[in-house]
Each structure stands twice: as structure tokens, then as C-alpha cells.
Amino acid sequence: MSATPDLVVLGLGPAGRAVSHRAAAAGLTVRAFDPAPDARWRRTFGLWTDELPAWLPPGVVAAVSSPQVVARSRFDLRRDYAVLDVDRLQDALPLDGVDVRAGRAGRSGHGGAFVIDARGPAPSGPLGMPRQTAVGVLVPVGAHEELWMDWRVAPGVPDGAPASFLYAVRVSDDAVLLEETCLAGAPPIPVDALEARLRARLAARGVTAGPVHERVDFPLLAPGARRGRGWCGAGVRGTTLHPATGYSVGASLTFADDAVAALRAGHNPVSRGDVAAHRLREAGLRALLGMSPDEQRDFFDVFFGLPDRHVRAFLSARSPTTTNAAAMAAAFVAAPWGLRRRLARAVTPPASPRSHRRR
DSSP: OOOSEEEEEEEHHHHHHHHHHHHHTOOOEEEESSSTTOOOOOOOOOEEEEESSSTTTTTEEEEEEEEEEESSEEEEESSOOEEEEEEHHTTSSOOOOOOESSOOSSSSSTTTTTTOOOOHHHHHHHHOOOOOEEEEEEEEESOOOOEEEEOOOTTTTTSSSSOEEEEEEEOOOSSSEEEEEEEESSOOOOOOHHHHHHHHHHHHHTTOOOOOOOEEEEEEESOOOOOETTEEEOGGGGSSSTTTTTTOHHHHHHHHHHHHHHHHHHHOOOHHHHHHHHHHHHHHHHHHHHHHHHHHHHHHHHHHOOOEEEEEEEESOOOOOOHHHHHHHHHHHHSSSSHEEEEHHHSSSOHHHHHHHHH
């Protein structure tokens, strides 16, 4: 493929591979760059079942559960949650017809091709960039209840220490992943400290924990614009990674077909409205970073007590500005006065580009 392609994709992680696959399947000519295009993915990917694209084969779903949330109170999410078989997911996104090039490339120098930058985070981002960290073990189904978030304090964690929660979800017919998670920190809780919390938490509950199955450490934001003339970002460089939750795979999979439709219509796949909605989600991240551990637990008690439409809207990385704003307004009204001040400060735009780095 030597002529200028319709689309150039930088990076073949889930976001880049999904859009490359769907664009080629739709008849666009696609060129993709990645330093290791055949590398296998190793992270656990979860999403709500109602976010699964219809074109994905059912075999990519490894397990489905209906986990609850524990904050100050216990909540039924009324929504099924799927964990994907990562190997089957990758194999379900073949790159047939894609001109795959093993190497790195920047956004420029591709003729008239539209460029989607899905390279993931830069190797060394700005200091203080908020990150999510986690460490998890596998236990047999039935050894621990399934909880999407368990904000109860792990044994031995001193008062005022940064908060973490337990993510306990089924990942196969016979295994549950128990993962101690720092939702967002700048700096985050180190993975080793999370492992100590996890083992203390499980020991207190009489759960035998085996070796570490997974360690997680990734940025929730990337500096710079999300779109420009002739290009847009995807994943952490775009608007499909939710900065207040760290979820991206569901939004990235649905973004792929939307991107193809936009390109065929001559539009940028990331609209100005998408950027505005993403900024509101960034405000949610700023609010979390500004809360004390007790305030975080209070916030999630308020948030998961909201009407289901607001919870769903804010947890989605693809919901528009209006529904995001409605969800945040509902949380503001329901929150106690101290939390209202935090939320009000978070939605105030940073005073300068330099303050943007504090988020």
C-alpha cells in the first residue's frame, strides 16, 4: 500500500486496533504504526454489557456479573458488568487489509490522510499527572462476594491515608479478581502499598490470597489537545478514556464505528462537543483529587444514590455535555455542604495553562 491512505492510525492498543479494524472492514484504506504490532495485551478489560458493540462476537465475553457497590451504604447497580477475554478480544479485531508498519510515527508526514493518534501515554509525562494504580489476585468463585467498588477501609490503614477500594468481579466461570485500587492520585498510592492493603483486607475476611495476578499503573490524562486539523486522539490522547474512572475499552470500541462514519462524512471523529464533555469529566477527576478520604466515601454514597440515569451518564465516556452536566448538578444538589464546595471548585476552569497540570 504505497498511495496515501484514507486513515493513518498511530498505536495498536485496543483503541487503535479497534478503529483500524472497523475502518478497513468498512472499505477505507488504513495504514497503522506500532513499535510492536503483534504484542499481546495483558490487562483486564471490563465494561457494562449495554456498551458491547453488536459486531463483537459473543466469545469475547469471559464473564458477566451484577456486582454491587459499598460506600457508606450498599447499592445495587441494576446493570450487568462484563469482563472480556483479552486474547479473544484482540483476535476479534483482525487487521486484514491494514498496512501495518512496525515502528513509530508522528502525526505529520502522511500526505492528506486523516490521523488518529492512539499511541497511549507518553513514556514520561509531566510530574504530578494523576494516575490510577491497582494490584489484584485471583480467588475461586464463591470465595468473596462480587463488588464493583468496596470503599470500606482496609485493616491497618491509618486515619487520613489516601483512600483505596476493592474491585471484586468475576473474570471467568471459576475465578474472581480481587483488586485493591487507587482510583486517582497525584501521586497515586504505590502498587506495593496497595498489595499490603489487599492482603490485610482479605486476611481479615478469611480469604486466602495467592500470588499477584495483575499490577496496574496508568495515567488518567495526557497533556495537549484532543483534536486538530486533520487529526484526533483516541484513548488517553483523545476522549475515550474516562479521566474520573479510568475506563476506556467500551468507549474505544464504540468510537471505532462512529469514527468511520465521521470520516466518510468529512468530519473530525472527535467533535468540539466531545471535547467539552471530556472537560466536564476532567472536572470530576479534579473533584476527586481535592477530596479527603472521608469525603471520597461520602461522595460515592451520594453518587450511587442518584437516579440510575445520572449514574449511567457520568460513568460513560461517550455521554454528551448536557447529560454529564445534569449528572453533576444532581450530585451537587444531593451532596452535603462540604462536598458542594469541592464540586463547585472542580468545575471552575483552571486559571492558566500552568494550573492545568495540577489536575
